[in-house]
Amino acid sequence: MKSLAAITFIGFFCVIWTNIPFPFPVPEGFPSPIYKFQNNPRTREGFELGRKLFYDGLLSKDGNFPCSSCHQQFAAFATYEHRLSHGFNDQFSFRNAPGLFNLAWKKELDWDGGINHIEVQPLAPLLDPHEMAEDLNHVISKMKKDKTYPVLFNRVFGSPGISSQRILKALAQFTASLVSADSRYDKMKRGEVHFNQYELKGYEIFQQKCSRCHQEPLFTDFSYRNTGLEVDSTLKDFGRMRITGRKEDSIKFQVPSLRNVFLTYPYAHDGRFVTISEVLEHYNSGVVQGPTLDSGLRKGISISSDDRFYLIYFLETLTDSSFIKNPLYADPAMGVRNEAPAHLH
Ligand code: HEC
Numbered sequence: 001m002k003s004l005a006a007i008t009f010i011g012f013f014c015v016i017w018t019n020i021p022f023p024f025p026v027p028e029g030f031p032s033p034i035y036k037f038q039n040n041p042r043t044r045e046g047f048e049l050g051r052k053l054f055y056d057g058l059l060s061k062d063g064n065f066p067c068s069s070c071h072q073q074f075a076a077f078a079t080y081e082h083r084l085s086h087g088f089n090d091q092f093s094f095r096n097a098p099g100l101f102n103l104a105w106k107k108e109l110d111w112d113g114g115i116n117h118i119e120v121q122p123l124a125p126l127l128d129p130h131e132m133a134e135d136l137n138h139v140i141s142k143m144k145k146d147k148t149y150p151v152l153f154n155r156v157f158g159s160p161g162i163s164s165q166r167i168l169k170a171l172a173q174f175t176a177s178l179v180s181a182d183s184r185y186d187k188m189k190r191g192e193v194h195f196n197q198y199e200l201k202g203y204e205i206f207q208q209k210c211s212r213c214h215q216e217p218l219f220t221d222f223s224y225r226n227t228g229l230e231v232d233s234t235l236k237d238f239g240r241m242r243i244t245g246r247k248e249d250s251i252k253f254q255v256p257s258l259r260n261v262f263l264t265y266p267y268a269h270d271g272r273f274v275t276i277s278e279v280l281e282h283y284n285s286g287v288v289q290g291p292t293l294d295s296g297l298r299k300g301i302s303i304s305s306d307d308r309f310y311l312i313y314f315l316e317t318l319t320d321s322s323f324i325k326n327p328l329y330a331d332p333a334m335g336v337r338n339e340a341p342a343h344l345h
């Protein structure tokens with residue numbers, strides 16, 4: 001009886017969702033996305049299934065490490081306050097977990113661009129013995145035994161069956177839908193607010209010194225650069241070279257977006273910088289020379305203490321509080337669970 005009630009309940013909502021148009025919103029001023037939901041048409045049911053999977057511990061070996069354990073909404077889907085993230089058996093991820101947003105515009109994912117399609121991306125954490133430590137057949141057999149998954153997969157894909165391909169498509173419906181484009185910067189661009197004089201000055205400095213790589217409106221040009229960070233002797237991470245095997249790619253990492261940068265600390269591929277000030281000091285005085293160092297960084301980037309003050313004002317305008325509070329992206333079982341800690345506001 002209970003399961004019948006559950007199925008009727010879910011069925012009721014699915015019927016309500018069916019036929020509700022669910023177009024992908026491309027924000028004003030953004031380029032055309034790379035991932036256009038071809039062969040994976042975006043529907044409300046598909047998105048909801050992806051969201052449920054993203055928050056479900058069932059996808060990890062011991063149940064404790066859903067995607068959302070490392071990608072937390074209040075931290076713009078980065079891991080809050082962690083250099084590296086915790087995974088299975090108290091182990092750590094190899095890199096700092098990036099925030100997840102505007103992924104539909106990314107051709108290559110991860111710090112080294114080692115993954116070239118958003119639909120296959122979840123396989124990396126799922127199979128990694130330090131992260132979710134699972135295998136797909138086992139995940140599928142757990143889902144088949146579950147009361148709701150078989151019904152939901154049937155609804156979304158129009159026929160019964162749970163397969164790895166369907167799991168990956170549903171997850172992409174959620175991850176590719178995470179759009180952050182409502183920060184104070186965006187409102188300024190849309191003419192809804194005016195920057196104050198500090199923000200304006202910071203914006204000017206940013207355009208002179210940073211936007212070559214952190215290009216608007218996504219705040220990255222998606223290129224791989226060596227910004228003069230010394231290789232960590234334990235992690236021995238040579239970035240893009242791990243993928244291409246080419247010496248000229250040594251210590252190059254994909255330029256990260258700076259949207260929501262106030263929420264995604266610590267910074268850099270290994271989370272070595274705790275504050276934005278430390279990152280700025282690196283550009284100012286810490287750049288390490290080397291054969292693959294970006295040619296524009298040979299002398300570092302001179303940032304006076306006034307510049308730093310204004311730049312921080314500007315970078316703060318990239319925080320999108322409606323993104324981190326959007327109930328559409330929250331744990332479906334809990335609503336928006338975690339408010340950003342007060343000092344982040
Ligand atoms: C144990 C922590 C952990 C878990 C669990 C985890 N991730 Fe991640 N995620 C990371 C780290 C660390 C990276 C960066 C990897 C790299 O650059 O090598 C990452 C990168 C990503 C990226 C690429 C982002 C970008 O901007 O390039 C996506 C997308 C992503 N994860 C989605 C997911 C999904 C979906 C799941 C669940 C199936 C998941 N993650 C589970 C830690 C985690």
Ligand code: HEC
Nearest residue numbers: 209210212213225227253254255256267268269279294301
């Ligand atoms: C030559 C290209 C380039 C320039 C110029 C540049 N950056 Fe970066 N930036 C990068 C790359 C690449 C990374 C990632 C480095 C890594 O982790 O190895 C990065 C990382 C960062 C981070 C850390 C972000 C995170 O999520 O971890 C911040 C903050 C940052 N840059 C701010 C700035 C500011 C402010 C300026 C101007 C003063 C600037 N950058 C100029 C390429 C650049």
